[in-house]
Amino acid sequence: MQFGVFTVSDITTDPTTGRTPSEASRIDAVVTIAKKVEEVGLDVFALGEHHNPPFFSSSPTTTLAYIAAQTEKLLLSTATTLITTNDPVKIAEDYAMLQHLSKGRVDLMMGRGNTGPVYPWFGKDIRAGIPLAIENYALLHKLWREDVVDWKGRFRTPLQGFTSTPRPLDGVPPFVWHGSIRSPEIAEQAAFYGDGFFHNHIFWPKEHTQRMVELYRSRFAHYGHGDPDQAIVGLGGQVFIRKNSQDAVKEFRPYFDNAPVYGHGPSLEDFSRETPLTVGSPQQIIDRTLGFRDYVGDYQRQMFLIDHAGLPLKTVLEQLDILGEEVVPVLRKEFAALKPAHVPDAPTHASLVAKAGGEKDATVYAAADDVTGQVRDEAPAAL
Template identity: 80%
Template sequence: MQFGIFTVGDVTTDPTTGRAPTEGERIKAMVAIARKAEEVGLDVFATGEHHNPPFVPSSPTTLLGYIAAATERLILSTSTTLITTNDPVKIAEDYAMLQHLADGRVDLMMGRGNTGPVYPWFGQDIRQGIPLAIENYALLRQLWREDVVDWEGKFRTPLQGFTSTPRPLDGVPPFVWHGSIRSPEIAEQAAYYGDGFFANNIFWPKDHFKRLIDLYRRRFASYGHGTPEQAVVGLGGQAFIRRNSQDAVREFRPYFDNAPVYGHGPSLEEFTEQTPLTVGSPQEVVDKTLTFRESFGDYQRQLFLMDHAGLPLKTVLEQLDLLGEEVVPVLREEFAKGRPAEVPDGPTHAARLAQASAVATAGA
């Protein structure tokens, strides 16, 4: 089981001080957060992709390439890569390059994004979001798996005798997750290819995400990739931790009340009751996270959102200390109990390379 954090890279005013970081400060804070994640023993750091204020991570490969040079073990991921508005050729090249630089510590999550205006900014039509996602990803897979590509589709110019460079490291493309908060078509796409499915699982009640994950597991099996239990699932989560819950609630409340996404809506108590958000002690975070398995089955990756809503860097780093020292070790131990042997581990380049070699040997 892999544990990590993901960031949306928002530049938000701290409601307790009235100060917002500069874009440069926020970008450097994300680097510091990634380095801290590795220091405290987490497995994954993931960044979103946005092209509009108040968000800064418009170039995930630039950010992740820099972090790759500053870390040794951390898996670097996206959350998400916009498969609809990025050219698949550029995605193929950029992430293969990053894969080489990071010695394989790279995967990516495909998504359509949650900002409608991004489509015309990149010359696309939001009404074609699902067809774009399906066609662009099919081309991306082909570019990574075939040395010479001839291709023609609806949404970009044809390719004739094209080779994407560099080729994927060791001939093994980065592992792909398909991220969705609302679209069964994306769960279907992940199942069709035997890829991972990531349910963000932070803003809505669990029943919504349970339907998507159950669909993905059933379809994964129907396409012949294994049993439903062998499907590769990732979940989002959200937490604010202090050693006692009263301190956590008191400190986090002004950030929650003014957060860009859910501020000025349901109360903190209502939101924590209805969604995976946990505001409390390390044990409360452990207890609530363990309930995810009851709803979604054994899964492979758990990411937490920890650095949003204007929280200062010092506070986020303190959160990561508590997460890495008091929450994740207990979760690793508890999630391992009773985990069936056939349930796969979280994807890594080394494991996928070994699998590819075994398949090639068996075929020979």
């Protein structure tokens, strides 16, 4: 089981102080959080993609590459890569480059985002959200697996004889998760390709999450990728932890009550009862998280949101200390003891390379230069 932290990159006023961080301070804070994730022994850090205030993360690859240069083991991912409004060609190039720079420590999660106006900002129609997600990913999948691509679709200009560069590291594309809260078409898409399915698991009751994961598992088996319980599942979740539950609830309440996403609605108690949000002691977090397996089965990745709603950096780092020292070690042990041997671990670059038969040089040594038109008689000699 992989454990990690994801951020949506919000810039939110701290309701207890009235202070709103600057973009610069939030960007610095997220880098600090990512480095702390590795320090406390967690596995994954994921960053969302947004193109509007109050979020700063318009270029996840830039941020993740910077973090990769300052970490050694941390797996870097996205909490959303907008497959609908980004050009699949640019996604293929950017994330292959990040894969090389991080020495394989990268995967990514495809999603449609939660901001409707982003579609026209990038020349797209929100009414075509699902067809865009399906067609664009089909092209991305092809770009990473075929050296020369011919393509014609509904939503972008055709490609003829196109090679995306750099080619994936060791000839193996980054692993892809498809993230969705409510769209069965995305669960179907993940199953079709044998990719991972990630359910955000924050805003909806467990029955909804259970239905979405069961759909993905059944379709994963339908397409011949393995038994339903061998499908690759990830869950999100939000926690706030203190030594005792009373202190946790008291401290977190003003942040919950004023949160841009779920504030000014159901009470903290109601929301915690009806959704996976868990505010309490380390043991309460452990018990609640272990309970997720009861309705989604054995799964491969658990991500926590801990920096939302204006929480100050100091508090977030304290949350990470508790996760790393008191919560995740117990969860690792308990989940490992429960997992059957035939259920796979979360994919990594190393495991994908081994499955593909080992490393290979995927470089395309082109026969001509598009600028000069000069043709090489043979590939350049190795240096």
